[in-house]
Amino acid sequence: MDIKELQNIIQENGVVGAGGAGFPTYMKLTDKANTILMNCAECEPLLKLHRQLLEKHAYEIMKTFHMVQETVGAAEAIIGIKKSYVQTVNALKQHIEEFPGMRIHLLDEVYPMGDEVVLIYEATGRVVRPGGLPIEQGVAVFNVETLYNIYQAVEKKEPVTSKYVSVVAEVNHPVTVRVPLGCTMDDVVAQAGGTTLKDPVYFVGGPMMGRIGKGSDPVTKTTNAILVLPKDHLIVQKKMRxxxxxxxxxxxxxxxxxxxxxxxxxxxxxxxxxxxxxxxxxxxxxxxxxxxxxxxxxxxxxxxxxxxxxxxxxxxxxxxxxxxxxxxxxxxxxxxxxxxxxxxxxxxxxxxxxxxxxxxLGLTKYDKDAPMDETLVEIPKVKILLSQHIGAPAKAIVKVGDQVTRGQMIAEPAQGLSVGIHATISGKVTEVTDRWIVVAKN
Incomplete structure (x- = not known):
């Protein structure tokens, strides 16, 4: 497979960085990359989904990583992972010899190891210039879930329609779940058995770089975690100043x-x-x-x-x-x-x-297991945003009243930097705006 072909598959299937700002992944594929780097550093405290996903699907993700390496012609593929993720490291070691040019780089348990500029220096010794891009140093960085989404797009012809989200802190059963894009934060928190507080605050993302969200906010391709916290928690108070x-x-x-x-x-x-x-x-x-x-x-x-x-x-x-x-x-x-x-x-x-x-930060008591459940949660209604990535929003190609099936493209990539958006459940289109599409089950 050549670079252009892989770029088209990734763009059409809506693959973007599954965390951070959601940079469209197809734009990272270039023959200027002599090193590619897999980010399994779980930059933020309490987040667990990347190590969990990599442990469960080590071979598939490593195979995809190797495919990307061969496609762009990179001399080296490095898996950056914290040494404390022992079970995931052991899963990687079972297959590493099958992929020439790939190595594991063990990282210390420090913050912010998942910052790609920090990670690149730790794994390669190269310093990305201020305001520069990793590719200027010959490096392209992909996180674990992004690579898994590429695997799904290439091997199974499946676009990005769901997201893994960790739900932790003040919930009855901390868990990492797989939910349709466009479901609400309340829908996700319900999968953790509800909250242990009367008036909880949803902190979306990690405790260091996240934001306060509402229960009605839709899950997007970059939603990694929901921390359920009391209103008087230090992190919440700092964010509200x-x-x-x-x-x-x-x-x-x-x-x-x-x-x-x-x-x-x-x-x-x-x-x-x-x-x-x-x-x-x-x-x-x-x-x-x-x-x-x-x-x-x-x-x-x-x-x-x-x-x-x-x-x-x-x-x-x-x-x-x-x-x-x-x-x-x-x-x-x-x-x-x-x-x-x-x-x-x-x-x-x-x-x-x-x-x-x-x-x-007062988070130690929340550092508990949040086991991964890969069963796709059934949701009756979703609000799918047309801009879940850096660049131009996708352009709707459906209208109110249309019947759509899960995985069907409902918004095509716009001109410039953009990716496709797909139906995340099967049902009827009930609303179309220049910002979102609502789909409800019949």
Whole structure:
């Protein structure tokens, strides 16, 4: 199979990064990649689905990874996985000799190991430049579920219609379930036996980079987890603060300790992001040097500064994110051609142990088994978003009243960067807008 053929299969079947921002996977396939990297680092605390999926389907995923390697002509295929995932590592070792040019790289239990820039350095020693793409270093990164979706598309001709989601924390039975795209967060949480709280908060995604969601929100191709938390939990309280108050707090109590910068993963890799300088400048309305503001573009929003490093519980990540958004709205692009300075020798001593991170965030008691159930949950109605990926939303090709079957394309890729969207249940189309399609069972 050549690259173009595989790209077409992946695009038509709607495969995107199954986590993060949902970058369309077909665009990562290029003969410029001399190394491909599988990300099984479970970047966020409490998330378990990637190690579970890889353990259960090790051969299928490794076979697909090898196929991608041969298609793009990469010399090496590396599986990056934390050494603590013993059962999954053992499953990989059973098949690794069948795939020449593939190796396992064991990773430490630190955060944010799943950040692709950090992972690339750990596995290859290469540093992606600030604002650059992995392919500039000859690397393409795929996460575990994305590769499994490629397997389904190539081997079984099945498009992406479902998502694995871990439901953890204040639920009766923590679990990882497979649900149709477009079902609600409430539908997913119900699969965990309901909540143990009267007025729970749904924290969608990981505790470090996630967001507060509503029970009516639809599951998308990037929904990895739902943390059910009490309203007064530290993580929820931090997320609910306002930026205007955060800025005033920074002006009044920032002690200039520099810990946010000292522990910043991207800064330690030589990137010019400097949370301490930014906080100092922003809180004092100091605009003599614009670099601290412009360099906000290079923040990965991992949250180490805000959720772990700051002894005053300030919000560098949130304020940096506001600055990044303001720069985009003003049409100011990140500086081009910025090269990293050498990786800091102290980096090895400034990694954030995940166990300590969970303890500091009040999550240790929630670190329990969440067994995977691969039975597709039956849902009577779904609201399927047309934009579940970076790029242009897909274009609806069905109308109200149409009967559709699960797996049928209901929105085709738009011009430019886009992928197809498919019916996730069989039934009747009851609503079509430029943002979503609703399908209900008859």
């Amino acid at each position: 306002t930026s205007s108050i955060d800025l005033k707090r920074a002006a009044s109590i920032c002690c200039q300790c520099n810990t946010c910068t000292d522990l910043c993963p991207r800064n330690n890799l030589g990137h010019p992001i400097d949370p301490a300088r930014f906080m100092r400048a922003a809180s004092n309305h100091d605009f003599r040097d614009m670099n601290p503001y412009i360099n906000a573009s290079f923040c990965s929003s991992c949250g180490v500064c805000e959720m772990y490093a700051c002894p005053q519980s300030l919000a560098p990540r949130t304020l940096l994110a506001d600055m990044k958004g303001g720069l985009r709205q003003a049409g100011i692009r990140p500086p081009q051609g910025v090269q990293p300075v050498p990786v800091k020798e102290s980096r090895e001593y400034r990694k954030v142990p995940e166990e300590r991170l969970m303890a500091r």
